[in-house]
Amino acid sequence: MTDTQDVPAPPQHWEADVLLRDGRTAHIRPIRAEDREVFVEFYSRVSDQSKYYRFFSPMPRLSERDLDRFTNVDHVGRVAFVLTLQDQIIAVGRYDLVKPGEAEVAFLVEDQHQGRGIAQLLLEHLAQAGRERGIERFVAEVLPDNARMIQTFRDAGYRVVSEYDEGVLQLEFSIDPTDTAIGVMMSREHRAESASIEKFFNPRSVAVIGASRRQETIGQALVRNLVLGDFTGRVYAVNPTSSAVSGLPTYKSVGDIPDEVDVAIVAVPAEAVQDVVLDCAAKGVHGLVVISSGFAETGEEGRVRQRKLVGLSRSYGLRLIGPNCLGIINTDASVSLNASLSPLMPPRGRAGFFCQSGALGTAILEKVYNRGLGLSTFVSAGNRADVSGNDLLQYWEEDDSTEVVLLYLESIGNPRKFSRIARRVSLRKPIIAVRSGRTTQGVPMGHAVRKIAAPPAAVDAMFRQAGVIQVDTLEEMFDVAQLLAHQPLPRGRRVAIVGNSDALGLLAADAAAAVGLVVNKSTALGADASAEDFEDALDAAIDDPEIDSVVAVYVPPINVSGEDVANVLAAVGEQSDKPLVSSFLGSEGVPELLRVPDVAGSTAGRGSVPSYPGVEAAVRALARVVEYAVWLRTPDGAPVDPADVDTATAKRLVNQALSAHPEGIDLDADTVTELLAAYGIELWQTRPVATKEEAVAAGEALGWDVVLKATAEHLRERPDLAHVWRNIDTAEEMLDAWESLGHVITDPKRAGFVVQKNSSPGVPVAIRSIEDPLFGPVVSFGIAGPLTELLADKAFRIPPLGERDAAAMVREIKSSPMLFGYRGSEVVDVAEIERLIQRVAQLQNDLPQISSLELSLVLAGADGATVLTAAVRVDPVADPRSDWFVRRMPTPAGDTLPS
Numbered sequence: 049m050t051d052t053q054d055v056p057a058p059p060q061h062w063e064a065d066v067l068l069r070d071g072r073t074a075h076i077r078p079i080r081a082e083d084r085e086v087f088v089e090f091y092s093r094v095s096d097q098s099k100y101y102r103f104f105s106p107m108p109r110l111s112e113r114d115l116d117r118f119t120n121v122d123h124v125g126r127v128a129f130v131l132t133l134q135d136q137i138i139a140v141g142r143y144d145l146v147k148p149g150e151a152e153v154a155f156l157v158e159d160q161h162q163g164r165g166i167a168q169l170l171l172e173h174l175a176q177a178g179r180e181r182g183i184e185r186f187v188a189e190v191l192p193d194n195a196r197m198i199q200t201f202r203d204a205g206y207r208v209v210s211e212y213d214e215g216v217l218q219l220e221f222s223i224d225p226t227d228t229a230i231g232v233m234m235s236r237e238h239r240a241e242s243a244s245i246e247k248f249f250n251p252r253s254v255a256v257i258g259a260s261r262r263q264e265t266i267g268q269a270l271v272r273n274l275v276l277g278d279f280t281g282r283v284y285a286v287n288p289t290s291s292a293v294s295g296l297p298t299y300k301s302v303g304d305i306p307d308e309v310d311v312a313i314v315a316v317p318a319e320a321v322q323d324v325v326l327d328c329a330a331k332g333v334h335g336l337v338v339i340s341s342g343f344a345e346t347g348e349e350g351r352v353r354q355r356k357l358v359g360l361s362r363s364y365g366l367r368l369i370g371p372n373c374l375g376i377i378n379t380d381a382s383v384s385l386n387a388s389l390s391p392l393m394p395p396r397g398r399a400g401f402f403c404q405s406g407a408l409g410t411a412i413l414e415k416v417y418n419r420g421l422g423l424s425t426f427v428s429a430g431n432r433a434d435v436s437g438n439d440l441l442q443y444w445e446e447d448d449s450t451e452v453v454l455l456y457l458e459s460i461g462n463p464r465k466f467s468r469i470a471r472r473v474s475l476r477k478p479i480i481a482v483r484s485g486r487t488t489q490g491v492p493m494g495h496a497v498r499k500i501a502a503p504p505a506a507v508d509a510m511f512r513q514a515g516v517i518q519v520d521t522l523e524e525m526f527d528v529a530q531l532l533a534h535q536p537l538p539r540g541r542r543v544a545i546v547g548n549s550d551a552l553g554l555l556a557a558d559a560a561a562a563v564g565l566v567v568n569k570s571t572a573l574g575a576d577a578s579a580e581d582f583e584d585a586l587d588a589a590i591d592d593p594e595i596d597s598v599v600a601v602y603v604p605p606i607n608v609s610g611e612d613v614a615n616v617l618a619a620v621g622e623q624s625d626k627p628l629v630s631s632f633l634g635s636e637g638v639p640e641l642l643r644v645p646d647v648a649g650s651t652a653g654r655g656s657v658p659s660y661p662g663v664e665a666a667v668r669a670l671a672r673v674v675e676y677a678v679w680l681r682t683p684d685g686a687p688v689d690p691a692d693v694d695t696a697t698a699k700r701l702v703n704q705a706l707s708a709h710p711e712g713i714d715l716d717a718d719t720v721t722e723l724l725a726a727y728g729i730e731l732w733q734t735r736p737v738a739t740k741e742e743a744v745a746a747g748e749a750l751g752w753d754v755v756l757k758a759t760a761e762h763l764r765e766r767p768d769l770a771h772v773w774r775n776i777d778t779a780e781e782m783l784d785a786w787e788s789l790g791h792v793i794t795d796p797k798r799a800g801f802v803v804q805k806n807s808s809p810g811v812p813v814a815i816r817s818i819e820d821p822l823f824g825p826v827v828s829f830g831i832a833g834p835l836t837e838l839l840a841d842k843a844f845r846i847p848p849l850g851e852r853d854a855a856a857m858v859r860e861i862k863s864s865p866m867l868f869g870y871r872g873s874e875v876v877d878v879a880e881i882e883r884l885i886q887r888v889a890q891l892q893n894d895l896p897q898i899s900s901l902e903l904s905l906v907l908a909g910a911d912g913a914t915v916l917t918a919a920v921r922v923d924p925v926a927d928p929r930s931d932w933f934v935r936r937m938p939t940p941a942g943d944t945l946p947s
Contacts, residue, residue: 058123061927062177064936065362066131069165069236071244072334072365073937076173079128079140083119087130090137095159101194102156104216118142125151127177129170133161134329134364141170143177149184155197165236167200172233172934175223179933187220205229225933234468237935238442244367245435245443247334249378249425251310252281254387255302255333257324258315258340259285259293266315266339269389270375271296277386277393284309302327309333313375313387318342318353321371322360329364336361337387338370344431345372358433362937373430374409379423380449388428390414397422398533400450402440404458405484406430412456412522419637421530424449434937436461438469445473452532454525455481460507461938464824465931467510467846474515478532478676481511481518482525502820502844509844510823513853515679517672527669530638530658535627537677540596543670544569544589547601548577552631556599556663563671568594575605579612586620586628597670600630601663614641622655627673629666632659685851688890694726695894701726702897705922712899712923720920727887729903732916735803740786744779746803752777753806756785758799759917771799774806807916810909811866811876815885817847817892817901824929825892829857829885831866832905847893854882854889867908876908884913899923 063077079087091099091110099107110118118140121128125145130137138158143151153174155167175186190197198217201208205228206221254274260267267287271294274283284307285293288300299305302312302324312328314321318340328336343354354371361368369376375388379396386393390413401416401423403409409428416423424447427440437455444450453473460466460483470479511518519525543565547553550572557567569592571585582602589598600617604610610633621628622644632642642657660666701723705713715723721731735746737756747754758771771793773785790796812832820826823846830842843857858864858881869875884906892898898920905917 055120055122058127059180059926062129062173064173064934065939066169066935067237067240067244067937068169069163069240069243071240071242071247071367072164073362073367074138074166074365075132075363076129076169076936077132078123079119079121079130079142081120083130083137084115086135086137087115087119087140090140090158093158093160094156098156098159098162101191101197102154104189104191124181127174127181129173129177131166131170132363139166139170141167141174143174143183143186145183146187149182151178151183151186153186153188155200162196165240167197168204168236169935171200171204175225176934178223179225184222184224185220186223187218190217190219191215192217203232205232230933233933233935238445240935241439241442242446244335245439248311248337248367248369248376248427248435249385249443250383251334251385253284253307253309253311254279254281254385255284255286255305255309255312256293256315257286257302257312257328259287259290259296259298261287261290261293266389268293269391270313270315270339270387273386273388273391273393278384279386280382280384281310282307302331302333305331311335311337311387313337313339314370315339318350318371321357325357325360325364325366329366333366335367335369337373337375338368338430339373339375339389340370341372343371344433354431354433361434368434369427370430371433372406374403374406374428376428377413377423377426379425388413388426392417394426395420395422396424398424398449398451399454399529400424400440400444400447400452401426401454401456402437403428403456404430404432404437405456408456415522415526419526419530420640420643421526421533421637432459432461438462438465441466441469441473441479445469445476451477452529453477453479454529455479456522456525457481457483460822462931463502463507463510463822464846467514470511470514470516474676475680478673479514479516480525480528480532480672481516482520482522483507483511483518502818502823502826503840505840505842506820506823506826506828506844506846510846512679513845515676517676519672524665524668524672526637527658527660527665528672531627531629531669531673534638534644534654534656534658535621535629536625537680538597538627538670538674539677539681541566541674541678542568542594542596543667544571544592544595544598545601546571546573546582546585546589546598547603548573548575548582549601549603552601552603552663556601556631556667559664559667560599560671563668565667565671565674568592575603579616582613583616583620586616590620590624590626590628595626597627597629597674598624599663599666599670600628600632600657602630602632604633611641614639617657618642618644618655621657624655627670628657629670630657630659631661631663631666632657634661635659636661682852683850684853685855687848687850688727688886692728693887693890693894698723698726698891698895702895702922706897706924710924712921715920715922720918723891723920724915724918727891729884729887729891729915729918731918732804732807732914734917737801737803738797740783743786743801743803744782747776747779747782750803750805754782754803755806756782756789756801756803758789758793759802760798760800776806804916807907807914808909808911810907810913813867813881813906813908813913815888815903815906817888817898819892819896819899819925824896824932825889827857827885827889827892829881830861831863836863845889847889849886849889851882851886854885857885858882874910876910877912878908880913881906881908884915896925896929897922 058078066076128142131139138161141155143153145151157166208221210219256270258267259271284305285296285298287298290298312333344351378385390410392413394416545556560567573581638656644655724731737743754776756773776782793799814832817827825847828842828844830836841862843860845853867876900921902919907914
């Protein structure tokens with residue numbers, strides 16, 4: 049029996065809420081010594097066959113010695129996780145060290161919960177715990193007829209080796225997180241999160257808890273909107289004091305409802321919501337939509353109430369939308385669900401909308417309705433305590449009814465997961481996002497997430513890198529959405545302008561040039577142009593192989609309706625394989641005259657021509673779509689080849705540094721040189737010197753043609769201080785350089801003088817990376833020097849980086865012309881710069897213990913790039929991005945990375 053007083057506590061991040069295959073929640077945590085009683089209860093519910101598969105012999109009950117062995121572990125060589133639901137253990141998984149680097153793994157899952165993906169979840173978490181404890185390999189013994197467990201191991205994505213020994217199947221596999229294993233985990237994550245949202249949008253029955261007879265109340269509005277919205281399922285009103293609400297009989301509690309309830313809409317006072325959760329859990333409700341306010345948005349007391357609400361909901365397997373939200377909508381005629389406070393049911397359309405703000409939700413839906421945009425589904429997440437935008441992306445990715453995703457974000461709980469999912473979804477469906485607090489990085493009071501530490505430019509880069517179309521306002525979001533929903537994607541940036549107003553045509557041309565579009569054709573038809581004139585000009589533009597999209601401008605003459613021109617625009621738009629946008633009669637949205645009927649029931653079908661009140665808005669929306677189309681058609685390119693880097697050496701160097709300095713340390717020059725060399729980055733030889741005699745000796749050792757420079761940061765960032773002396777060829781020149789720099793620098797002892805071999809001339813650039821608490825790795829690039837810092841002229845990306853991202857970083861900074869022959873200078877070796885960016889990104893991506901890495905001075909010339917200055921800082925990491933390798937949900941307190 050292990051003395052529990054001597055056993056260190058397991059890492060905090062080993063405990064988490066998780067989502068099962070069917071979309072319901074559970075809780076995973078290390079086993080505890082005090083679990084003996086609940087473990088016995090769990091074991092009593094397991095069938096004899098499952099016990100036999102686990103122990104290879106009948107074990108109807110556990111002895112005291114067995115209980116000691118199962119519930120007392122050291123969390124190092126013996127690790128065990130239990131999965132709990134309603135405070136009951138429903139599964140256990142464990143590994144036991146058999147020899148250094150190798151452990152035996154086994155599972156036991158309660159029979160009624162088998163088939164929910166529990167063993168796979170336990171294996172993921174045990175493998176990550178094992179990696180953190182130095183385990184490299186798992187082995188398992190399985191009876192040949194235990195097909196389900198054998199399949200669990202084979203489906204994990206690891207390479208499993210098996211052999212028979214005395215009637216038992218011996219399995220063994222490396223737990224290194226291969227791309228295949230990570231892909232399997234992400235696929236399971238996608239299915240589980242999508243399934244949890246699907247239940248909200250397609251309920252067979254909805255209960256409104258807090259339904260009221262009084263007019264102008266939330267409960268009354270919810271029932272009315274469900275009924276008047278023609279919900280095809282059953283609606284139940286729950287109110288303990290009324291007999292009927294809006295013609296529906298009421299029930300005193302959810303438990304009194306005679307039939308099953310899929311979703312509960314909660315509109316009771318905040319302090320009563322927890323009792324509702326318990327009633328819903330007992331009834332078997334799948335999920336809650338909590339309209340009620342009085343939670344984290346009200347202050348500390350509300351935050352505590354919200355944490356308890358989320359924790360209680362998940363402990364009973366329930367997902368939660370809200371609290372303090374507007375509700376959810378599904379416009380599918382087979383469901384017709386308006387479980388929201390909005391009296392407006394938006395028309396059926398192709399866009400899915402996620403909105404965090406409950407207050408803005410009604411206004412947004414009204415704007416959607418007025419524009420005739422149409423939605424497939426809508427979610428107002430309010431305080432976003434549980435269900436997040438990431439969950440909705442997982443659902444919309446494969447939802448056939450949703451072709452465009454709209455996000456109004458007030459905070460991002462887990463940017464790196466958002467980036468990962470958005471990159472994948474954007475390849476199939478465009479995502480348009482408005483992010484409030486974009487400049488200040490502020491977080492609304494009701495959102496239990498950490499403030500992003502990375503600069504705003506890094507967040508913008510994450511959106512751009514993931515293919516997300518980020519816009520500044522809700523108006524612009526709808527401008528872009530109506531184009532994507534009704535018109536094909538452009539093939540390039542070449543635009544034709546067709547119109548009957550010279551002035552507006554010029555405005556359109558100016559606007560196009562300002563946003564990077566190329567006007568290849570401009571046709572001015574004159575004020576008295578007929579519908580036939582428009583048709584001929586539009587057909588010619590669309591048939592022109594040098595044109596990718598068309599902007600039509602129509603200002604009607606006096607007393608002319610423009611219906612004939614509208615018919616032409618609608619007909620051309622329906623048949624064209626190139627996008628057509630218009631400024632038609634100053635209308636906004638998709639006017640009735642420009643709509644094409646849709647057999648799917650949308651208000652405006654494919655080919656409908658969107659109209660904008662001003663040509664500038666039309667061109668701006670087109671430019672956003674062009675950027676997305678270019679991103680979509682540009683291959684990401686190859687990442688760094690694993691064979692070209694020595695990850696093992698890099699990890700060894702970092703681990704050695706942290707073993708000697710657990711609090712963290714700036715690596716010395718020799719270690720930095722070896723670390724960079726492991727990733728194919730050659731650091732120019734540097735010799736620190738403290739005296740002029742040492743400087744002379746260093747020059748002689750390097751064979752002269754050297755430089756003497758001060759490297760202290762306070763000097764490198766001062767453009768007014770000369771701190772480099774070049775082309776030193778003799779001892780006399782070195783002494784002269786030492787004296788001269790000593791006179792310029794006020795404190796030579798702190799200057800950090802070094803001697804280096806003189807390098808070829810070039811453009812100074814800097815490549816940096818950091819480990820952000822929320823983002824994970826972040827890489828930046830810019831021209832080296834204080835002006836870059838002053839003007840914030842940097843490009844950012846989130847690793848891993850392909851060739852496309854590295855190339856874009858080099859070209860998107862404002863000072864990039866310096867690299868491409870500015871004013872007759874030589875074009876530098878841009879390919880080498882891109883290679884260095886990719887290598888730094890890969891190094892940072894592979895080693896989260898590197899808190900910062902700087903190639904602060906790289907001279908890029910025509911025939912290569914010389915890395916002159918580098919610095920690396922390593923720090924201990926409590927949770928080394930384990931959410932990359934295991935599925936987990938946010939804690940109710942928001943202390944770990946949300947999903």
